Amino acid sequence: QSALTQPPSASGSxxxxxxxxxxxxxxxxxxxxxxxxxxxxxGKAPKLLIFGVTxxxxxxxxxxxxxxxGNTASLTVSGLQADDEADYYxxxxxxxxNLVFGGGTKLTVx
Amino acid sequence: QVQLVESGGGVVQPGNSLxxxxxxxxxxFSTYSMHWVRQAPGKGLEWVAVISxxxxxxxxxxxxxxxxxxxxxxxxxxxxxxxxxxxxxxTALYYCARDSWLSVKYYFDYWGQGTLVTVSS
Numbered sequence: 001q002s003a004l005t006q007p008p009s010a011s012g013s014x015x016x017x018x019x020x021x022x023x024x025x026x027x028x029x030x031x032x033x034x035x036x037x038x039x040x041x042x043g044k045a046p047k048l049l050i051f052g053v054t055x056x057x058x059x060x061x062x063x064x065x066x067x068x069x070g071n072t073a074s075l076t077v078s079g080l081q082a083d084d085e086a087d088y089y090x091x092x093x094x095x096x097x098n099l100v101f102g103g104g105t106k107l108t109v110x
Numbered sequence: 111q112v113q114l115v116e117s118g119g120g121v122v123q124p125g126n127s128l129x130x131x132x133x134x135x136x137x138x139f140s141t142y143s144m145h146w147v148r149q150a151p152g153k154g155l156e157w158v159a160v161i162s163x164x165x166x167x168x169x170x171x172x173x174x175x176x177x178x179x180x181x182x183x184x185x186x187x188x189x190x191x192x193x194x195x196x197x198x199x200x201t202a203l204y205y206c207a208r209d210s211w212l213s214v215k216y217y218f219d220y221w222g223q224g225t226l227v228t229v230s231s
Contacts, residue, residue, distance in 0.1 A: 003154070036217040038155070045205060045221035046155065048173045057219055089155050099145075099157040099167040 001109045004028065004090055004102035011108040012080045020105045021088030022073040028100050030071035034093040037066055037075045040104075042085045049088075050075060077107070112136040112220045114206050114214075117217045119225030121194055130225055132189040132206030140184035143209040145218060146191045150203035158204070159191065163212055174200075186200075203227075 005023040012018035022029070023036075029035055035053045038046035048057050050066035053073065063078045073092070077084055090102040118130040128186050132144070146158040159170045159180040168180050179192040189206050209217035 012121075019164045022169045032218055038218075040155075045223055046218075047221075048217060048219050051215070051217040052217075067135040076145070091155075091216070096212075097160070098171065099160070101157060 004092060004100055006022050006090060006102035006105045008012055008030070009106045009108065011110055012037045012082050013110045014082065016080050017076060017082060018107065019074050019076045019077045022087055022102045024071050024100070026071060028092040028094040029068065031095070031096070032093040035066065035068055035073040038089045038091070040089065046089065047096045080109050082109050096105070112208065114208065114220055114222035116204060116206055116222045116225035119212045119227045119231060121228045123231050124197060124222050124229055125191070126196055127194045128196060128227060130191040130193065131223055134189065138218040141211055144182065144189045145204045145207045145209055145216045146180060147207055147218070149205070152204045155219055160209065160214055161189070162214060165212070193227070199217065201227060201229045
């Protein structure tokens, strides 16, 4: 199972919005409504931001939102803050009871 | 509060074995499916394996199938990963992560801090 494709980097200024894409195939993103997004700060464990394509766990600000169209999922971070600077990973269920992650996107807040 | 604490990592020679543990607390362990996810140094996340809440269903990434075995002891609230025939590319920080109540939905709301496995001669 190949990894999902994410841009290696993204950036934005405080207060702006940034969108990170995650491209897969009909065997993963396109075939399941189970895309998730994680935020990982250096030296820390990942934190769940989005599950089920658009759902936010309690405690995650509504500045984080998810969407999906066809084989591509997206994470939008609105009102960028300094603490949003981190690595972001998408994941999706895949055929044969597998899970596949994206390669990660490093978000820089300028 | 939910806590997941991994242990058992270390330095091991290629071809040897290692057993990782993940001690759970703060929730009813026996009702949640659990996963192992790894992260090679400076690299991204890679899913390794999942086990259902009752241990009846287990699935593995192709990269570890036939070499790794996931298991759990619900009476001891502990998740395990038996790793055999270790290779250099198994070197990574291994996280245990909690999935969903009474089902497998492939998203993780709690993660441990990880245990480092280094495969080197």
